[in-house]
Amino acid sequence: KRIVILISGRGSNMEAIVRARAAEQWPAEIAAVISNRPDAAGLAFAQSHGIATAVVDHKAFGPGQPGREAFDAELQRVIDGFAPDLVVLAGFMRILTPGFTAHYAECMLNIHPSLLPAFTGLHTHKRAIEMGCKFSGATVHFVTAELDHGAIVAQAVVPVQPGDDEASLSARVLKLEHRMYPSAVRWFVEGQLAIENGVVRQLAGE
Ligand code: GRF
Numbered sequence: 253k254r255i256v257i258l259i260s261g262r263g264s265n266m267e268a269i270v271r272a273r274a275a276e277q278w279p280a281e282i283a284a285v286i287s288n289r290p291d292a293a294g295l296a297f298a299q300s301h302g303i304a305t306a307v308v309d310h311k312a313f314g315p316g317q318p319g320r321e322a323f324d325a326e327l328q329r330v331i332d333g334f335a336p337d338l339v340v341l342a343g344f345m346r347i348l349t350p351g352f353t354a355h356y357a358e359c360m361l362n363i364h365p366s367l368l369p370a371f372t373g374l375h376t377h378k379r380a381i382e383m384g385c386k387f388s389g390a391t392v393h394f395v396t397a398e399l400d401h402g403a404i405v406a407q408a409v410v411p412v413q414p415g416d417d418e419a420s421l422s423a424r425v426l427k428l429e430h431r432m433y434p435s436a437v438r439w440f441v442e443g444q445l446a447i448e449n450g451v452v453r454q455l456a457g458e
Pocket residue numbers: 259260261262263264265266342343344363364365390426429
């Protein structure tokens with residue numbers, strides 16, 4: 253199986269997936285890491301591990317919906333040049349057009365730092381703290397046209413502790429992300445994930 257990972261910045265989830273694939277010798281290769289930002293820190297890590305990288309800079313495309321469509325079309329062209337079986341969004345901070353998400357239906361995963369369906373969108377940790385939530389966590393899901401709404405693959409939970417701020421809570425959740433996202437990607441490449449009636453059913457592993 254061929255995996256393309258999309259990032260926008262730090263890329264610590266991408267790094268966790270690259271390391272897990274190598275350590276556990278999945279039946280998969282990381283075909284490329286693609287960023288919409290030329291200065292994404294994660295690109296250097298990918299290059300130093302011999303992984304092909306590409307940049308599709310969203311700023312090079314026009315404003316508004318036409319710009320979004322043009323960006324997604326170019327991104328799709330670049331992704332498909334690597335012939336992936338799976339596209340992994342790892343801190344990829346772009347809203348995607350319905351045509352793009354349809355093209356990768358049931359073969360694109362995202363990780364979101366909340367317990368979906370709570371707190372879609374941005375600033376999840378701040379909002380969880382402000383709501384007085386006692387638990388938060390992260391969700392891996394298939395990507396659909398509606399932001400942070402696709403079929404849920406995996407969730408993991410952390411306590412929100414008294415005195416937590418955005419930084420301390422996000423650090424606790426991120427640790428969890430680095431364990432759960434590689435597992436979920438591995439399930440996909442091993443053919444363990446089936447979607448039935450919009451819900452993921454996990455088939456038995458080997
Ligand atoms: C993670 O918290 C992820 O859940 C969210 O953006 C952050 C990306 O971090 N979508 P990194 O780039 O993987 O380090």
